Amino acid sequence: MYDLPGLVYxxxxxxxxxKNIIKKYTFGKxxxxxxxxxxxxxxxxxxxxxxxxxNEDYQERTLAVVxxxxxxxxxxxxxxxxxxxxxxxxxxxxxxxxxxxxxxxKNESITSIRQKEMKLIEGSELYNLANSSKGTDNxxxxxxxxxxxxxxxxxxxxxxxxx
Numbered sequence: 001m002y003d004l005p006g007l008v009y010x011x012x013x014x015x016x017x018x019k020n021i022i023k024k025y026t027f028g029k030x031x032x033x034x035x036x037x038x039x040x041x042x043x044x045x046x047x048x049x050x051x052x053x054x055n056e057d058y059q060e061r062t063l064a065v066v067x068x069x070x071x072x073x074x075x076x077x078x079x080x081x082x083x084x085x086x087x088x089x090x091x092x093x094x095x096x097x098x099x100x101x102x103x104x105x106k107n108e109s110i111t112s113i114r115q116k117e118m119k120l121i122e123g124s125e126l127y128n129l130a131n132s133s134k135g136t137d138n139x140x141x142x143x144x145x146x147x148x149x150x151x152x153x154x155x156x157x158x159x160x161x162x163x
Contacts (some may be wrong), residue, residue, distance in 0.1 A: 005020075033052055035064045038071070039068050043066065063146070066095045097136075115135060
């Protein structure tokens with residue numbers, strides 16, 4: 001699992017290096033790509049997605065995670081924006097709420113933050129999303145599940161190769 005840097009624009013040479021790193025580490029059939037996009041951006045026009053789309057099988061390997069949902073929850077049509085079927089990704093998108101600075105300063109517990117996250121999501125038009133696509137806890141469960149699938153698939157192909 002790799003946590004790749006976000007794109008920066010202050011220095012073109014660094015931005016180009018980051019793009020090359022992203023291309024390198026999102027290549028390969030056994031790589032799950034997590035497309036992390038804030039809810040305040042359009043999922044389909046993100047620059048990260050344009051890099052990921054260079055992989056011909058990106059739709060099979062990409063999991064979209066829409067963060068900062070609290071900043072866009074009252075936006076008209078937020079559900080359509082998040083579930084944009086134009087991408088045709090294999091996995092449904094996940095919505096999560098990040099801790100804000102005030103919560104960090106107050107050292108609020110993760111349990112409290114997760115409760116706020118679910119209350120926010122359930123009280124919005126996002127209730128139409130599958131429960132399994134809501135919140136950080138469900139995202140963690142999905143990532144573990146996908147990682148197991150990938151490891152089993154890799155193990156099987158490696159076993160065949162060795163034989």
